[in-house]
Amino acid sequence: MAGTAAVPGADGGKCPACGKPTGPDDSMCPHCGKALAPKDRKKGFMGLGFLKKMKDAVSGAAKKASEALLAGVKKTASVVRGGLDALVGRKLGDDECDELLATLLQADLGPRLSDELVEKARDAYKDREIQSPGEIAAFLKAELKKEFPEQDSAPRFAEKAPTVILVVGVNGTGKTTSIAKLAHFFTQRGLKVLLAAGDTFRAAAVQQLVTWAERVGCEIVKAEQGADPASVAYNGCEKAMAQGFDLLIVDTAGRLHNKKNLMDELEKIRRVLKKKLPDAPHEVLLVLDGTTGQNAVQQAQVFTKDVGVTGLVVTKLDGTAKGGAVLAMRSEVEIPVKWIGLGEKMTDLEPFDADSFLDAIFGENEARIAPKN
Numbered sequence: 496m497a498g499t500a501a502v503p504g505a506d507g508g509k510c511p512a513c514g515k516p517t518g519p520d521d522s523m524c525p526h527c528g529k530a531l532a533p534k535d536r537k538k539g540f541m542g543l544g545f546l547k548k549m550k551d552a553v554s555g556a557a558k559k560a561s562e563a564l565l566a567g568v569k570k571t572a573s574v575v576r577g578g579l580d581a582l583v584g585r586k587l588g589d590d591e592c593d594e595l596l597a598t599l600l601q602a603d604l605g606p607r608l609s610d611e612l613v614e615k616a617r618d619a620y621k622d623r624e625i626q627s628p629g630e631i632a633a634f635l636k637a638e639l640k641k642e643f644p645e646q647d648s649a650p651r652f653a654e655k656a657p658t659v660i661l662v663v664g665v666n667g668t669g670k671t672t673s674i675a676k677l678a679h680f681f682t683q684r685g686l687k688v689l690l691a692a693g694d695t696f697r698a699a700a701v702q703q704l705v706t707w708a709e710r711v712g713c714e715i716v717k718a719e720q721g722a723d724p725a726s727v728a729y730n731g732c733e734k735a736m737a738q739g740f741d742l743l744i745v746d747t748a749g750r751l752h753n754k755k756n757l758m759d760e761l762e763k764i765r766r767v768l769k770k771k772l773p774d775a776p777h778e779v780l781l782v783l784d785g786t787t788g789q790n791a792v793q794q795a796q797v798f799t800k801d802v803g804v805t806g807l808v809v810t811k812l813d814g815t816a817k818g819g820a821v822l823a824m825r826s827e828v829e830i831p832v833k834w835i836g837l838g839e840k841m842t843d844l845e846p847f848d849a850d851s852f853l854d855a856i857f858g859e860n861e862a863r864i865a866p867k868n
């Protein structure tokens with residue numbers, strides 16, 4: 496493979512049958528045709544082929560899983576669709592605009608975005624771009640689509656393994672569960688994943704991640720309760736580099752009683768990771784509890800200012816009618832939503848795909864009309 500001169504045996508890149516070098520993307524030995532396990536593929540290099548394959552895997556997963564998504568966000572969808580259905584057959588006057596606003600607020604799209612959408616719908620109706628309130632769903636979908644540039648939600652990978660993902664957020668939002676889900680997602684796709692139990696504040700937090708690592712079938716680096724989280728992250732990074740892991744995912748504590756301490760701790764973890772790998776962390780994911788709606792939006796604003804967040808994970812969308820907060824994030828916080836949590840199992844995570852999400856909320860059969868600029 497061009498640019499990936501594999502050294503036999505280095506970074507696991509050796510066929511167990513013929514002993515010849517393998518590439519990072521090979522599912523079969525290119526020399527003797529033996530099927531290769533992930534451990535037999537070359538590690539330590541993420542070529543363009545690899546990055547493309549991962550991006551395809553992520554976007555493919557989003558499209559395929561849309562049934563899970565439909566089921567996951569059905570509470571939010573029923574609020575939105577119920578509200579829009581009530582307008583069908585009426586003129587879009589002041590009362591109807593008020594009702595539309597109330598519907599969007601109830602689904603927690605937030606005051607700013609909701610106002611903006613209602614005003615756009617009102618203008619479009621005046622300009623006869625929308626002929627009847629029945630077309631509002633398609634119109635809103637098209638307007639919201641403009642807010643989500645496609646490439647934005649793609650996960651970030653290091654050009655050369657390991658990629659380091661730091662996971663931050665307030666306690667109880669679903670950090671540890673989301674880490675397990677991410678580990679499962681990437682392990683299933685052939686990556687060698689290592690976890691670092693950086694929430695050393697409570698012994699139970701370490702144990703929770705250990706249990707998940709066993710279920711997922713990946714390795715974990717941990718320390719005693721009370722140990723310095725930055726040293727756990729450092730040890731994780733060292734092991735990931737030395738043993739050819741593709742991905743290191745670092746868990747962190749999220750107690751907010753003293754925000755400055757928390758931010759200092761996260762900053763120290765970043766600093767220490769950089770000592771081992773100057774580009775790390777390659778991704779900082781902020782986990783937000785979707786059931787808290789606009790509070791999640793506020794948390795996003797606080798964290799993104801201080802911690803260099805590169806992506807959002809919005810969890811618990813299965814339990815709420817406030818899933819519109821995912822859309823509010825986009826207008827209030829300049830960080831893309833990358834993953835959404837749709838349940839407590841390790842399979843209940845999807846890459847965020849704006850099209851599928853908007854379909855799930857506003858109705859799949861609504862025409863995707865092009866918004867007028």
Ligand SMILES: Nc1nc2c(ncn2[C@@H]2O[C@H](COP(=O)(O)OP(=O)(O)O)[C@@H](O)[C@H]2O)c(=O)[nH]1
Nearest residue numbers: 666667668669670671672810811836837838839
């Ligand atoms: N329904 C549902 N529950 C979730 C989801 N993600 C996490 N949880 C639950 O939220 C609780 C807190 O999760 P945890 O990962 O421990 O949060 P952390 O404190 O941020 O690490 C647990 O009971 C999880 O099972 C989700 O997407 N849907």
Ligand SMILES: [Mg+2]
Nearest residue numbers: 670671694700
């Ligand atoms: Mg946790």
